[in-house]
Amino acid sequence: MNTSKSNNLTNNDILRRLRYTFELSDDQMIKVFALADKEVTRAEISEWLKKDDAPDYKPIYDIDLAIFLTGFINLKRGKKEGEQPKPEKKLNNNIIFRKLKIALAFKDDDIIEVLQLVDFKIGKTELSAFFRNPTQNQYRPCKDQILRNFIHGIQVKFRNDASEDLNE
Numbered sequence: 001m002n003t004s005k006s007n008n009l010t011n012n013d014i015l016r017r018l019r020y021t022f023e024l025s026d027d028q029m030i031k032v033f034a035l036a037d038k039e040v041t042r043a044e045i046s047e048w049l050k051k052d053d054a055p056d057y058k059p060i061y062d063i064d065l066a067i068f069l070t071g072f073i074n075l076k077r078g079k080k081e082g083e084q085p086k087p088e089k090k091l092n093n094n095i096i097f098r099k100l101k102i103a104l105a106f107k108d109d110d111i112i113e114v115l116q117l118v119d120f121k122i123g124k125t126e127l128s129a130f131f132r133n134p135t136q137n138q139y140r141p142c143k144d145q146i147l148r149n150f151i152h153g154i155q156v157k158f159r160n161d162a163s164e165d166l167n168e
Contacts, residue, residue, distance in 0.1 A: 010059070015065060021151075044058070063087050076103045093144065094141060096147060118156060
């Protein structure tokens with residue numbers, strides 16, 4: 001996943017949407033990173049959450065978003081004993097989707113239900129292809145549209161005012 005400006009879902013978009021959906025304060029965001037053994041500053045959080053055209057905007061790179069998602073899993077599911085998993089240096093939509101599925105303890109039916117909240121239909125077979133090993137024939141890359149709809153569906157499920165514009 002890249003961090004450049006375009007119609008693609010960026011790492012910064014994902015971070016902003018998760019913060020908004022779960023109403024995470026700066027302190028809570030710092031805590032989520034800490035749960036994955038990474039120290040970040042309030043200034044870094046602020047720069048990552050800025051609009052893409054803001055002068056002090058900074059892209060959040062794959063490794064840092066991977067750390068955040070691991071911390072989010074730890075926040076939602078509890079931190080496992082021992083050493084934390086090594087963060088991925090390169091993320092793709094499939095990895096992000098899987099980490100969110102784990103953090104929210106979602107089963108396939110939960111994901112299908114969340115996607116239906118935003119009028120997006122998907123079958124279990126198609127869905128399971130996103131969570132397979134990339135070396136398997138049945139593996140399919142998760143497109144931005146599917147991840148975007150999933151994150152939007154999570155918003156609808158967890159927020160009452162999910163229709164608000166995320167870019168405010």
